[in-house]
Amino acid sequence: MAAALATVGAAVAVENPSVTDNPLLAPWSGPYGGVPPFDKARTGQLQPALEAAMAEELANVERIAADPAAPDFENTIAAMERAGRALERVEAVYGVYSSTLNDDAVQAVEREMEPRLAAFQDQIVQNERLFARVETVYESRERSGLTPEQQRLTWLYYTNFVRAGAKLDPQAKKRLSEINQRLAGLYTKFGQNVLADENDQQVVIEKEADLAGLPEAVRAGEAQVAEARGLAGKWVVANTRSSVEPFLTYADRRDLREQVWRMFVNRGDNGGATDNNAIITEILQLRAERARLLGYETHAHWRLENSMAKTPDRAMALMEAVWTPAVARVREEVADMQAIADKEGAGIRIEPWDYRYYAEKVRKVRYDLDETEITPYMQLENLREGMFHMAQQLFGFHFRPVDPSKVPVYHPDVRVWEVDDPQGRLIGLWYFDPYARKGKRSGAWMNAYRSQERFDGDVKTIVSNNSNFVKGKPGEPVLISWKDAETLFHEFGHALHGLSSNVTYPSVSGTRVARDYVEFPSQLLEHWLSTPEILDRYALNYQTGKPIPKELVDKIGRAETFNQGFDTVEYLSSALIDMKLHLAGGQPIDPDRFERETLAALGMPSEIVMRHRTPQFNHVFAGDGYSAGYYSYLWSDTLTADAWEAFTEAGGPWDKAVAKRLSDHVFSVGNTVDPADGYRAFRGRDAGIAALMRKRGFPVPSQAAAPAPAKSH
């Protein structure tokens, strides 16, 4: 261990003389307690900075482990909280490069560094003297005068160490570390393969007639993509969700819909260099072996132990309770669509590439609601102001734009706001990176560049929201879909969860909560988009400036549970496959076959494909994060639906008392309390399944019991 340390340190010092002035390593300077040095950062600094920061942390950890003083909270747990400051700073910038500035050079750093970061983590967890100290502090935590937060942090450290193998014998530890390094390499390769298929494949449309049915904005977007790819005058459907879904929704040409659909659902499944099937088989076997080494029945049992669900059985029970009514609803949806196709004389049977297209027609017939009617009112910048208004009304937060010269950003499109609490005190910064560009991963997400904490001085959080809207021409408003607007509010919910944090230690701060709890605050805030307060003030027509008409809002409300069969089955089939793959144990698995046979056994409707098929399931195979954890969105939504009813049962969406309980027991507490306890303190009881079924428009079962309460310690 000491020898390994010396080698790392020496290599850094000799090979990278510039490491001492590497801006990624230095404490952040500037206003707001320092901000990320995006103006000085370069890709070439990432690897030496990661290496130096890892070496620094290992040296700190070694000092803590070798401390001659008897172990206590301060010299062990609190000391660990500050042992990796430099690495946290470097990883904040590395994360931005990985997710938003990704190119060949960054990918090379990922391939090199991800296995080494995994080995580095194991080195800390497997440090026996360190673990002995953590264990001592843990065993005496209830009688050594610690605050409840300190006790929970100690429990968290101990649990994380044990779960990562701190109690194994040396041979098992060695094997575990080999597995983790191999997995880290496979995760990187998996994600890069999906990205390669997304970047390299496309459907080129040569004739304008082939665009029939597509709204003007979709055509313009496809023309822009074509131009960017050297195909000016043509149209390109890129192999990404944001390009594919509008095409499948609107394009009249059925053969082109099928072509686009096949391209998209076969990402990572095309044979050749970017095929992910063999990688999945190996990942599953390694995960199963790791779980057995750690003393768990399967990877799923290991992963769920520290979640709110606690066991695969409880997660499966929830999924199965929703699956059957969702499939029944799909049968109804398909019948409605088939009726329209038959009436039109289309002479077809509804296939997966028809679902979105005919669903849109059903929506028009049944609800007289046309998505293109809504879009002119969905101006990105107005909706952003609407989110600020929501944060002000619910939590008393004020957002003020930061002068661009004061805070460096990594791309000119990124803007920064400072955020104050109701007393006018600064609580953090919010970075907003709204537009798609090459090298930025698809989808939308939030992350924290710095967590709130105050045990070593009052540190303000820095959070960011990222999405992939198509940037309009200068001066033109950016119009987004209703779904995108919901996503915008969702990610902002994560940001507010981070900004609300009011804890002492960074490891239990903000969104660092159980995986199946973290989506609850974000999903909940989606609900405020459709409130009259937000729509009347902020959903303004981009040409007339007039607010969205009440009839249209009412129609949106009536259509709220429309197509929930599709949405639920599309999502839940992925969640079930994820869980079943990880319950299958260590047998060699052929992913395509497993997927096919498992879906058949589940009674998967043939008209729908999984939202993420196994060979492209980044949530599950580009990292450990959501492995045996994709069910989390449904678990969280059970809480979300129930929590929203807390508002509607009281004074409505803006009820001050409910909002205060939400802030006090959910948004501000991070992981300082058990999530089940936090929820109960907010709601006065556990959440049952009834609200979730109402939200999705499914029949409420007569025995809609709450998931049994569970304690994590």
Ligand SMILES: [Zn+2]
């Ligand atoms: Zn989310």
